[in-house]
Amino acid sequence: MENEEKEEISFSNKSLSYCVCFVSMVDSIGFTFQIKDSEKIRKYYSIFINTMAAISRNFGAKIIKNTGTSLVYFFPKTSSSDNQSSFRDVLECGITMIAASDVINEKLREEGLPPLYYRISADYGRVEVARSISSPDTEDLFGTTMNVCAKINSMAPQNGMVIGSNLYYYYSARKSSSSLFNDYHFERIGEYSITGSESPYPVYSILVSKDRPDTIITPTIHKSLKSYSDHEYDQRLQHQKQQNAHNILLVDDEPDILLTYKTFLLDIEGYNVDAFTDSQKALQYFAQVNPSYYDLVVIDIRMPGLNGLQLYYRIKAMNPDIKVLFVSALDLAKEMVSILPGVKIEDIIQKPVNQENFVNKIKATLT
16 A cells, blocks of 8 residues: 655645744854854854743744744734734734843853844735644744745844834724824835835834833933923932832732732831832833832732733843842743743742742842
């Protein structure tokens, strides 16, 4: 009996529309040529790929493939054009990846490795879905949308992001009727010539509103922010005069737990503590004070809206030297150490929190 020859890939019977993205290293050959140690080359690539993959998954993306120097992913929920929050996640994912640059390069510096830069591109359109023999549980996407997204990647600025015309038209058509996209502005930076098309395909860079507390694409973050009122500023100065106490920011969406932490640190240990149940408001507050004001940030991992990992990258973008501890009810220590450059096992506190252990961990971190 003859063995039937199996096809390497098989396509599904229908086409779908998705947001697809590429994040690619810039001049990786030039940088890795300087590295002679095989272990260091492996570390160089793994820091980049693992960090980008972790961020994309946090925003609901699925990884299609990686080539070592790039990661290809898509957002399944964008198959419905009515799911506007998923389309916003596409932008927020890219912005968070940009914010992670300082964290990644600090880790590379600690490892004695050269700096790493990358570009992000995204577009929206119809794709063909397939599966392969070698990866039967992973979807692969084909079609013009994928090809164009890959090509326009080179048009993105270093540590920046561009989107294709199809995705741009989605956002621009909804800005007047939805507040979800008010924070973003788009600037046409060029065009891509598609073979067989009479008109060029416009490409846009992303600009984040300067009124946002976490504006991170511009180099001088804190200078673009709204200022405190005079009264608030005087209060902050008075607070900063307490030279003998460390300044700590606590972020946890559960009020009772937050009160417990604050009692441990403020009432018992005498630290200066600011506490927030809303991670977005915590980020805004952090952005509005001097970037070096806080000595430590303690973050819960599972939070609605901006979760602990996303908040970590935004804060690190503003102050790469800030010390951060995570609190989690889940056993995520090993996973987090593998995907977050600079995070160690001892930086993660397991819930439920014991007062003595919690305070000792804070003291050890501040030492």
